[in-house]
Amino acid sequence: MKNLALIFASTSLVSISANAxxxxxxxxxxxxxxxxxxxxxxxxxxxxxxxxxxxxxxxxxxxxxxxxxxxxxxxxxxxxxxxxxxxxxxxxxxxxxxxxxxDNTAFYVQEGSDWTFNGYDSLLTQKVAVINGYAYGEEFDQLVKENPQVFQGIGGNDALEKNIKKLEAGRVDVLVESPSVLAAKMKDMGVTGFKRAGDMGEPSxxxxxxxxxxxxxxxxxxxxxxxxxxxxxxxxxxxxxxxxxxxxxx
Structure with a gap:
């Protein structure tokens, strides 16, 4: 019986390993x-x-x-x-x-800005930082595609960090990001001075x-x-x- 048990155990381990x-x-x-x-x-x-x-x-x-x-x-x-x-x-x-x-998506500006999100048309007078390849929603994605003079897309592993630095330096007016993700990254970078200027829509x-x-x-x-x-x-x-x-x- 012990031998049979050992054989069964060995077979089971081989089976688990093969499926891992x-x-x-x-x-x-x-x-x-x-x-x-x-x-x-x-x-x-x-x-x-x-x-x-x-x-x-x-x-x-x-x-x-x-x-x-x-x-x-x-x-x-x-x-x-x-x-x-x-x-x-x-x-x-x-x-x-x-x-x-x-998760939801929000618009962020410098604390001194008086801009607030009031529909997608309100973005067209701003310089807006987005991340390449992100799906923000069909309507917004089309807006980005049609208005390259407004939306500045960036890619790479450090895309958000670069967008934060651009907003901090005033090279863009609006940053589009998840509130929880932006808060974590700003804390990590030691950045303050941004405020939420509106939300894109319902959580996804x-x-x-x-x-x-x-x-x-x-x-x-x-x-x-x-x-x-x-x-x-x-x-x-x-x-x-x-x-x-x-x-x-x-």
Whole structure:
């Protein structure tokens, strides 16, 4: 019986090992959703991914990459997933049913500015900083495309930092960003003196989204749905969010 037990245990371990995978995640830095790889606080979405996939026997390979490049590389199947995605960012990607938080987009100006957001036409007299490849919404994205003299797009891993510096220096009048992300980055940079001048619209759902080119994506988003439910039920999801000064979005 002992020999049979050993054989069964060995076979089980081989089976688990054979099914184990490395789930590659790429995204630009968008803290507190995702931050510096290997940091004590890599972002709540990275911690959720590590728990969800780790509990299924997988490991996570997370690295930073400019957003446009991350979307393109995952779309082609070079990597598995992105985090911090809206469905408008990549409608062709494989999405779980379970979203990983809500986010809204706001307009920021220097404290001395008297400009406030009053519809998209009010932006056309300003110089506006945006990030290349971000999906801000169909109408706003079209506005950006049609008015390159107004909207200054920038890419790269440090795009937000550069946009903050541009607003601080007066090279742009308005900065478009997530309130939670901007607050975290300004704190990190030691920057003050901005104020919120309006919101773009209703909050949007954020997701981990996986490659449309890989069969494994269907399995990964199923793990996300099942794993997120388990983390919520156990209270571990709330603990992860609390580590970032946030609460469960449901």
């Amino acid at each position: 995978a490395t789930v590659s995640i790429r995204a630009d830095e968008w803290f507190p959703m995702n931050g510096e790889p290997g940091a004590s606080k890599p972002g709540f979405m990275i911690e959720l991914a590590e728990r969800v996939f780790g509990d299924a026997g997988h490991t996570v390979d997370y690295k930073l990459m400019p957003w446009e490049r991350a979307l393109d590389s995952v779309r082609k199947g070079d990597f598995d997933c992105v985090v911090g995605a809206y469905k408008d960012d990549a409608p062709d990607f494989v999405f779980p049913e379970e979203h990983w938080g809500l 759902k954020m997701y981990i989204a996986c490659s449309p080119a890989k069969e494994s994506s269907k399995d990964y988003v199923k793990l996300v749905d099942e794993g997120t439910a388990k983390l919520r039920e156990s209270g571990d999801l709330e603990k992860i969010m609390a580590n970032y000064g946030m609460t469960d979005w449901k």
